[in-house]
Amino acid sequence: MTGSAYLVEPIFKREDVIFHGIPPKTYEHRSDTSGKRVTLNFCGRCATTICLDLERFPDILGICGGTFDDPNWFECSKDNCRHIFTRSAQRGVVLPAGVTLYEEHALELDGTPNRPTMLAHMLLLDHGGYRGE
Structure with a gap:
C-alpha cells in the first residue's frame, strides 16, 4: 500500500493538522485485517503520499514522515x-x-x-x- 518497505508514520490528532493549498487527491483501500477504510491522501501533481486517514481511528491522521522538510524532527x-x-x-x-x-x-x-x-x-x-x- 505504501510502495515501500517501510512507512514512518508519526500520528497526530486530526484537530492539530491543517493543510494549505490544493486539497490532496485520495485513494481508498479496505484493510485486509479490519475491513475498515484506509484513505491515502496524496499530491495530485507528484503522487507523493502525504497522510493516511483511518476509518478505524477517526480522531487521528498518520502523516508520512518523509513529507516533512526535516524528516528527523520527531x-x-x-x-x-x-x-x-x-x-x-x-x-x-x-x-x-x-x-x-x-x-x-x-x-x-x-x-x-x-x-x-x-x-x-x-x-x-x-x-x-x-x-x-
Missing part, C-alpha cells in the same frame, strides 16, 4: 515507536531489538491490545528462501 525511540504488520514485511528486512513488534495491528477491532513480540536480538526475516547474501 524522535523515534523504543518508547514511542512500534513496528506493525511485520507479517507482510519484505524479505531481508532487519527488525531491531528492543522495539515492540506486531504481526498485524497493535489493537484488536474492539480496542483490546494485541500481544506484541519483543526480540532479544536483531531478526532477519526469511520469507521464501532469502539467505541475506
